[in-house]
Amino acid sequence: MKNKSKVPVAQQYLKDLQSAYGDSEDFRVRTLALKPEVVVVSLDTMCDDNKISHCVLEPLLCLAQQTLSADIVEQKLSFAVKVTKAVNYEQMTELFFNGYTLIFIQGESKVVCADTRIALGRAVMEPPTSIVLSGPREGFVEDVKTNLTLLRKRLKTERFKTVELSVGKYTNTNVTVCYIDDIVKKDVLEEILQRISAIDTDGILDSSYLSSYLESHRTLLFNRVGSTEKPDVVCGKLLEGRVAIIVDGSPMVLTCPYLFIEDLQAPGDYHQSSDITSVSRVLRFISVIVSVFLPAMFVCLEKYNYQIIPLKFLITVLNATEAIPFSPLTEMLLVIVIFDILREANLRMPTAVGMSLSLVGAIVLGDAAVKAGLLGAPAVMVGALSGIGLYTMPQNTLVLSLLRLIFTFIGGVMGLLGVIIGIMSLIAYMVSMQDYGVPFLAPYAPAIPHDKQDAVLQSPLARQHKRPQSLNNTHNATRRGK
Amino acid sequence: MMQNKVKWSQIALILLLIVPGGKYLSLPAALAQQVGKDSWIVIAVLLLLDAICLAMTIKAAVINKHNLSFNSVLTNTVGAVPSKVIYVIFFVLLQMRIITLMASVYKLFAATFTIRSSWVGFWLPISAFCLLVVAKGFKTIARLNQLLSVLVMFSLVSILIYPATQLDVRNLLPLPQSDFATILQGTFNSTFWFADYMFLFFVLDSICPSRHPYVSVMSGFGVGAVLTVLMNVLFIALYGPLAPYTDLAMSKVSQFALALNTNGRLDWLSLSVWTTSVFIKLALFTFSAYKCLQFLIGNKQLKFNYWIGAIVVVFSLTPLFLSSDKLLKYMLPYTVYPFCVVQYVLPLFLPLLVKIANNKHDKRIVEKLNLSEVAANE
Numbered sequence: 001m002k003n004k005s006k007v008p009v010a011q012q013y014l015k016d017l018q019s020a021y022g023d024s025e026d027f028r029v030r031t032l033a034l035k036p037e038v039v040v041v042s043l044d045t046m047c048d049d050n051k052i053s054h055c056v057l058e059p060l061l062c063l064a065q066q067t068l069s070a071d072i073v074e075q076k077l078s079f080a081v082k083v084t085k086a087v088n089y090e091q092m093t094e095l096f097f098n099g100y101t102l103i104f105i106q107g108e109s110k111v112v113c114a115d116t117r118i119a120l121g122r123a124v125m126e127p128p129t130s131i132v133l134s135g136p137r138e139g140f141v142e143d144v145k146t147n148l149t150l151l152r153k154r155l156k157t158e159r160f161k162t163v164e165l166s167v168g169k170y171t172n173t174n175v176t177v178c179y180i181d182d183i184v185k186k187d188v189l190e191e192i193l194q195r196i197s198a199i200d201t202d203g204i205l206d207s208s209y210l211s212s213y214l215e216s217h218r219t220l221l222f223n224r225v226g227s228t229e230k231p232d233v234v235c236g237k238l239l240e241g242r243v244a245i246i247v248d249g250s251p252m253v254l255t256c257p258y259l260f261i262e263d264l265q266a267p268g269d270y271h272q273s274s275d276i277t278s279v280s281r282v283l284r285f286i287s288v289i290v291s292v293f294l295p296a297m298f299v300c301l302e303k304y305n306y307q308i309i310p311l312k313f314l315i316t317v318l319n320a321t322e323a324i325p326f327s328p329l330t331e332m333l334l335v336i337v338i339f340d341i342l343r344e345a346n347l348r349m350p351t352a353v354g355m356s357l358s359l360v361g362a363i364v365l366g367d368a369a370v371k372a373g374l375l376g377a378p379a380v381m382v383g384a385l386s387g388i389g390l391y392t393m394p395q396n397t398l399v400l401s402l403l404r405l406i407f408t409f410i411g412g413v414m415g416l417l418g419v420i421i422g423i424m425s426l427i428a429y430m431v432s433m434q435d436y437g438v439p440f441l442a443p444y445a446p447a448i449p450h451d452k453q454d455a456v457l458q459s460p461l462a463r464q465h466k467r468p469q470s471l472n473n474t475h476n477a478t479r480r481g482k
Numbered sequence: 483m484m485q486n487k488v489k490w491s492q493i494a495l496i497l498l499l500i501v502p503g504g505k506y507l508s509l510p511a512a513l514a515q516q517v518g519k520d521s522w523i524v525i526a527v528l529l530l531l532d533a534i535c536l537a538m539t540i541k542a543a544v545i546n547k548h549n550l551s552f553n554s555v556l557t558n559t560v561g562a563v564p565s566k567v568i569y570v571i572f573f574v575l576l577q578m579r580i581i582t583l584m585a586s587v588y589k590l591f592a593a594t595f596t597i598r599s600s601w602v603g604f605w606l607p608i609s610a611f612c613l614l615v616v617a618k619g620f621k622t623i624a625r626l627n628q629l630l631s632v633l634v635m636f637s638l639v640s641i642l643i644y645p646a647t648q649l650d651v652r653n654l655l656p657l658p659q660s661d662f663a664t665i666l667q668g669t670f671n672s673t674f675w676f677a678d679y680m681f682l683f684f685v686l687d688s689i690c691p692s693r694h695p696y697v698s699v700m701s702g703f704g705v706g707a708v709l710t711v712l713m714n715v716l717f718i719a720l721y722g723p724l725a726p727y728t729d730l731a732m733s734k735v736s737q738f739a740l741a742l743n744t745n746g747r748l749d750w751l752s753l754s755v756w757t758t759s760v761f762i763k764l765a766l767f768t769f770s771a772y773k774c775l776q777f778l779i780g781n782k783q784l785k786f787n788y789w790i791g792a793i794v795v796v797f798s799l800t801p802l803f804l805s806s807d808k809l810l811k812y813m814l815p816y817t818v819y820p821f822c823v824v825q826y827v828l829p830l831f832l833p834l835l836v837k838i839a840n841n842k843h844d845k846r847i848v849e850k851l852n853l854s855e856v857a858a859n860e
Contacts (some may be wrong), residue, residue, distance in 0.1 A: 305595055310746035414607065416595055416754055421607045424626065424761055425614055431625035432618035445625035446492065 010111045013089055014039055014104045017096070032060060035067050036106035042116065046099035051116040055080035056101050070108045077103075082115035094172050119143070124150065127229035127251065129394070135271035139229045144174050144248040150231040151178060155238065159183075165196050167210070171203035174248035175210065178234075183241045185473040188436045192243050192256055207250040214245070214256055216435050221399045223263075224435050226255035230267050241473035257438040257471060260430065261455050263393050264288075270461065278457040284392040285456055291389035292403045295332050296411030296419050298382045302328040304415040321376040329412025331375055335383030336405055338365060343387070343401075442470035487688050490695040492624040494702030495631045497536075500678050500766060501529070501706030502638065502713060503759030506732040507586035509675050510717045514725040517668035519659045521725070522714040524668045528676045529707040535829035536679040536703055540695050542686065542832040548843045549687045550836070553777045558839040566778060568828070571820045572683075573774040577797045578674070578813065580767045584608065584798055585806035586730070587760055594733040595750065601802050609795040611761065612768040616794075617786040620685050623765055630758050637755035638709065645716060645738035653722035654715065670822075674814060677825035679703075681766045683832075684773040732756065768794055 021027050026044040031037065038060060042052055059076050066072065070085060077083045084100070086092035092111050096102055099117030124146065127139030140147045148162065159181040167175050175196055179189055192214065199213050207227060215224040226242075228234060229251050234244045237255045245254040264284050269277040301308050302317065309317065324331055342365075346358040366384070369375040386404060390397045403426070410418040433440035443451030451468045453459040466477050505525075513521035550558075556565035588604050615623055658665065692698075717731045720738060728734050736749040771794045781787055800809060 305747075305750065307747045308750050311744040314746070414599075414603075416750075417591055417599075417604070418607060420754055420757060421611050421761070424630075424758055425611050427629055428611070428615050428618060428622050428626045431629065432622040439625070441625065441629070445629040446489070447628055 010104045010108050011106060013092055013111055014041070014102075016089065017041065017093070017102075030057070032057075034060065034064055038068060038073075038106070039104040040101060041096070041104065042101040043096065043099065046097065046118060047101055047116040048099075048118040051081065052101055056103070056114050056116065060103070068105055070105055070110045070112050073103055073105060073112045077112070077114050084113045084115075086111045086113050094166055097172060098174065117145075121146070130228065130230050130233075130267045132266075132268040132271065135268055136230070136232045138231055140231060140246075140251040140253055142249050142251055144176055144246050147231070147246050147251075147253065148176060148178070151234060151238075151244070154231060154235045155180070160238070163193060165193070167196060167199050168201060168203040171205065173204040175204070176246040176248075178238065178244040178246065180238050180241075183239065183467070183473060183476050184243060185241060185471065185475075188257060188471075189243055191436060192245070196245070204247060205249065207245065207247040207252045207254050210245065210247055210254060214254065219433060220429075221402070222260065222430070222433070222440070223395065223399075224258055224433070224440070226258040226262055227252040227395070228255065228267070229253070232270075233267050236270065239479075240467050241471045241476075257436040258440075259438065259442055259470065260440050261443070263396055264456065265454070269458065274458045274460045281456050281458065287389035287392040288400060291386045291392075292400055293407060293419070293423070294382055294386045294389075295336060295404055296407035296422075298379070298411075299328045299332045299408055300411035300415050300419055303412060317376075317378050320378050323373045324376045324379075325374070327412070328379070329408070331379045332383065332408050332412070333405070335375060335379050336387070336401075336408060338369075339383055339387040340401060437472055438470055443468075487690045488621055488624040488685070489690050490692045491698050492628055493682070493689065493695075494698040496624060496627050496681075496702075496762075496766070497679065497699065498702040498706045499627055499631055499634055499759040500763040501532075501703060502710045503634075503756075503763045504583050504586065505675065505710050506713050506717075506735075507590060507730055507760075508582070509672075510714055510731040511726055511729045513668065513672060513714075514718065516671060517660050517664055518726070519654060519718050519722075520657075520665055521668070522654075522711055522718060523658055523665055524672055525714050526711050527665070527669050528672060529710060531826060532676055532679060533700070533703060533707065535677065535826055536682075537696065537700065538829045538833055539679055539682045540699055542829075542836040543682065543689055544691075544695060545833060546686055546836050546840065548840050550839050550843060551687045552683045555686070555832075555835050555839040558842050559835045568824060569774045569777050571824050572680070573771055573778065574817065575674075575821050575824065576680075576767050576771040576774065578809065578817070580764060580771065580798050581800055582806045582810060583760065583764055583767070585801055587757065587764075588801075590730050590733055590753075590757070593730055594753065601799070605795075605798060608761065608764065609798065612765045613788075613791045613795060615765040616769045616772050616791060617788075620688055620769060623762065623769060626765075627762050630762070633755050634759045637752040641732070641736045641739050641749060641752045641756065642713065642716060643739075645720060645735050648738055649716055649719035650722065651719060653719045671814075671818070673822055673825060674810075674818060678763070679829075680825065681770045683828075684770045686836075771797075 018027075018029070022029075024043075026046075028042050028044050030040040030042075032040065040052070040056060040060070056077060059080060060068075060073065063072065063076060074083050074085060084095060086095055086102075087110060092102060092113065095113045099115070100113040101116045103112040103114065105112070121142045124138050124141055126137040130139070138150060140150060152160065157180070161179055161181050163177045165175045165177065166172050177189075177193060177196065195214055196210070199210075201209075204210055211223075211225040211227070212218075226237070231253075234253050234255060238244055242255050242257065245256070247254070264281050266280070266284075269280070302321070306314055321328070321331075326334065339362075342358055342361050345361070346354050349357055362384075366375075366380050370377050370380055387401075390400045390404070393400060407419065407422055410422045414421075427445075431439070431441050431445045439446055442448050443455055448468075448470050450466060451470050453464050454468070465479055467473060467479060469477065510521060513524055517524055546555075553565060553569070556568060560568075584605065587608075588601065591604070592598050615626065660668075713731070713735075717728075717735055718725050720735060721728050732753065736753050739749045739752070772791060775790050775794055776787070779790065781790060800806075
């Protein structure tokens with residue numbers, strides 16, 4: 001990029017812009033014979049024609065009798081649209097490609113930029129990834145402005161602050177960092193801003209691109225940054241002292257710092273009785289444990305330690321697996337892989353046929369495999385139960401599925417010792433993770449008794465007087481009163 | 483900085499798990515061979531001695547106002563060479579504890595779960611786990627222990643509660659069966675298996691200050707100690723004269739937890755959960771041995787050094803050439819005296835050493851300040 005910042009005249013900027021981008025089909029230049037001459041430049045594909053004519057051209061033509069200056073134009077246009085003065089070439093091009101219309105006034109050193117962005121994209125609707133039975137159904141969309149509106153609608157306070165950053169050498173993606181000024185821990189906010197500012201990449205096309213830059217160390221398997229499509233969830237997290245990051249073009253809003261326990265919390269949990277929520281969360285927790293470890297334990301017990309299985313149950317299992325030509329490990333791996341293939345296929349099938357095909361596929365394949373004597377009914381049942389259980393933590397389905405495969409393999413090769421050591425290593429890895437000074441497995445390791453109010457069990461919202469202590473925001477820890 | 487430190491409550495939970503963890507494998511039978519039915523008295527005496535030394539170690543940590551590490555305390559008080567000698571003794575002691583503990587678990591898995599793997603096949607995953615935990619730091623061990631403590635305690639109680647109703651108190655009588663000299667000799671010979679608080683020396687500078695550390699830590703240790711003694715009482719009461727010939731106490735006692743074998747050996751699941759406390763103990767010893775070797779080599783890096791870690795774990799391949807029983811038989815008669823010095827004498831003097839080291843540190847700071855003042859005046 002040429003450094004033109006030293007050239008003070010807007011006309012020079014116009015020349016540079018025309019020579020750089022003038023051959024683009026959507027590059028539009030309008031020259032107005034005013035005093036002095038005014039050139040209005042816009043990108044047809046990014047700007048709203050109505051806005052340009054009503055909010056830029058008409059007001060400018062009204063000033064035909066006056067001698068124009070950047071200040072006068074800015075003042076006049078600001079009644080209709082957001083207006084910014086670009087002080088250098090880089091800022092000007094960034095705004096230009098974001099849909100701003102550039103107004104060059106002869107002899108002026110600054111370029112007036114009017115926000116004439118075209119409102120593209122879908123309407124606010126219920127997000128498909130977090131459907132709730134009760135509670136708000138609004139979801140974020142791809143437009144950063146709409147997403148901010150959805151947050152502002154819920155946080156009507158001057159303490160709700162935003163910082164806009166531009167990331168990506170070619171995409172110049174708008175990244176908006178949101179927080180509540182007197183709740184957020186300043187160190188965390190500064191670190192996040194610093195990490196985003198330090199990103200040096202070609203482009204950020206979605207919030208998921210940004211996630212890896214927000215992690216302090218490269219981590220295996222687990223999410224270290226939260227993401228949600230629901231504004232009410234983001235507001236809840238902001239009120240706890242977290243930071244939200246909105247990326248233009250992505251309906252997924254990121255939140256930091258992130259704890260593992262957040263994976264267990266569903267958006268609907270806060271719109272029903274805390275007792276019901278607690279039961280649901282315990283069920284989710286058990287489901288996850290069963291999903292990941294049941295196939296491993298089944299293989300391990302069937303292959304090495306069948307004595308643990310009660311006799312009657314053992315006889316049933318042995319009868320069912322007697323004629324199976326595969327070892328317990330191969331049998332279980334086959335079931336898991338078939339289940340994963342079905343899941344992957346289902347995700348990519350057209351919605352109309354997806355459901356019926358996967359259902360038929362599962363039943364026909366499972367039933368046929370058992371009847372043909374290739375797979376045992378207990379293994380199919382264990383695999384299916386474990387596969388369904390994975391979906392109780394929808395954001396981690398793939399990670400849990402991978403862990404399930406690894407543990408099944410360990411259980412089949414090393415038996416009980418391998419499973420125990422594997423589980424301990426996994427927990428050790430998880431407890432060692434820490435980002436922004438917040439331990440990943442808080443509030444259980446380290447134990448933070450206060451934060452257990454909204455962990456696996458949930459106490460009534462009215463009794464949750466304090467914000468989570470694991471986030472270390474000690475300066476404004478209480479939710480009510482002083 | 484505080485976030486990299488552990489709390490006293492976490493130390494208490496570590497002691498709660500590691501005091502009974504590992505002492506219910508080969509030790510009860512070995513002790514019964516030496517002192518017969520009075521083995522539980524020996525254990526009680528040794529745990530009492532441990533409690534005194536633990537209290538002194540806590541005292542040392544509390545008065546360590548400059549957060550000096552164990553090696554700087556020793557270097558500043560007894561000198562560089564004696565410090566190295568003490569570290570060598572610790573390293574040998576820890577390696578022997580790791581080998582015996584690992585061998586006991588190996589036997590447990592082979593005898594109970596009928597999993598017969600080679601020593602290398604057994605050593606590899608455990609060593610990998612220990613290295614992972616050591617690389618992640620003491621904080622990880624404390625948190626892992628915190629997360630598993632409830633499960634381990636639950637499994638321990640589930641194993642012991644039913645056998646407790648089956649015991650025959652007559653097996654414990656007469657009390658004491660052996661004479662005082664035999665019990666004393668047995669106590670001295672068994673010191674090797676105790677002093678689990680040793681790990682505290684190596685994390686002296688990694689503990690958050692607290693107002694009442696004694697209450698929580700001594701409670702954790704106390705519960706662990708009571709459980710250990712009760713487990714041995716239970717073992718003797720269940721097996722009576724057969725106790726000296728009944729190796730792997732936990733495995734045998736857990737059988738009593740079953741009314742019917744046709745319901746499946748569900749006690750094995752509890753036993754598996756309980757073994758996690760033994761693995762934590764192994765990780766803790768590996769961590770301490772790593773710290774020893776790091777000091778002996780002169781490595782001052784805060785980052786984990788894989789070479790040192792590899793050297794630490796490679797010692798536990800010894801049973802490939804020499805069984806742990808033979809190792810103890812040959813080595814213990816010569817090493818028990820130096821081991822006793824670092825296990826029981828050093829902790830008694832540790833508060834004094836820490837105080838001297840901190841005073842010296844104070845003086846050095848004052849001298850530095852004076853020098854900087856002089857330099858500023860000039």
